[in-house]
Amino acid sequence: MKPPFFEILAYEPTDLGMLCLRRRELLCEPGTIVTEVTLNHEFLMSSYLTASEKALSEIALQMHPGTGLQVLVGGLGLGYTASTALNSERVSQLEVVEFLPQVIDWLEQGLIPLSDQLTTDSRLSVIQNDIYQQLASPPQQMHDLILIDVDHSPDDNLDDTSGSFYTADGLQLAKRHLKEEGLLGVWSYAESSRFVDALHEVFREVHIEPVTVFNNLINEQQTDWLFFARD
Structure with missing residues (x-):
């Protein structure tokens, strides 16, 4: 089985902590690709629910x-x-x-x-x-x-x-x-x-x-x- 898509677009330090921009395929909705942001490894926002x-x-x-x-x-x-x-x-x-x-x-x-x-x-x-x-x-x-x-x-x-x-x-x-x-x-x-x-x-x-x-x-x-x- 093909593994779900996952890509780190950016991972960099900021004045507020480590900021990550990632793109991934949802396990619950195969084929749906979302862009997400985390700050200090905690979820911040997503393109999924806007x-x-x-x-x-x-x-x-x-x-x-x-x-x-x-x-x-x-x-x-x-x-x-x-x-x-x-x-x-x-x-x-x-x-x-x-x-x-x-x-x-x-x-x-x-x-x-x-x-x-x-x-x-x-x-x-x-x-x-x-x-x-x-x-x-x-x-x-x-x-x-x-x-x-x-x-x-x-x-x-x-x-x-x-x-x-x-x-x-x-x-x-x-x-x-x-x-x-x-x-x-x-x-x-x-x-x-x-x-x-x-x-x-x-x-x-x-x-x-x-x-x-x-x-x-x-x-x-x-x-x-x-x-x-x-x-």
């Missing part, structure tokens, strides 16, 4: 009626949040802020599934920076949509320095980067009542959207959580 990453952009665009939208995405990952936003003709400019230069290199080298689509879209710019530091600093540009998909959850951060963003004080600083009627969206794998309370303290309107899918890899349903807020 509904919630896409929904972060889809729902934000549904909630904002404007055109010529300026969008800021925190976290490039495998590109699904950015690519979904770019599918809308109402988006005129999209800036992705990615902390790890290695992830930006994957995009430029064509190693992630959406590389061709993203790198050929003139509306997209990708910069290496800390999105949390950027949002805590005075704004250089205002945005209609700010979409954050970096940490596992508001209570489970990849780096200790990001935690202040999820407080009322941190959200007040981030709010300065939003245009009038602008919208903030945050991805999480878990609920967080503490973060919801902070959002209510800072924003007039808070909307929470669970996204549930069946994960064939673990043979059970899983729910990710999307938090949206605006004045």
Whole structure:
């Protein structure tokens, strides 16, 4: 019997630990090839289930009626949040802020599934920076949509320095980067009542959207959580 396909595309140290980009065939679905990312040998993201990453952009665009939208995405990952936003003709400019230069290199080298689509879209710019530091600093540009998909959850951060963003004080600083009627969206794998309370303290309107899918890899349903807020 032919062994399942498995390939390491990149394995390199970063400021957050050892980062691995791999491509493999699913044992539960022979013939299905997925791209996955691990950090310090722990699963981080996959091209297999991307509904919630896409929904972060889809729902934000549904909630904002404007055109010529300026969008800021925190976290490039495998590109699904950015690519979904770019599918809308109402988006005129999209800036992705990615902390790890290695992830930006994957995009430029064509190693992630959406590389061709993203790198050929003139509306997209990708910069290496800390999105949390950027949002805590005075704004250089205002945005209609700010979409954050970096940490596992508001209570489970990849780096200790990001935690202040999820407080009322941190959200007040981030709010300065939003245009009038602008919208903030945050991805999480878990609920967080503490973060919801902070959002209510800072924003007039808070909307929470669970996204549930069946994960064939673990043979059970899983729910990710999307938090949206605006004045």
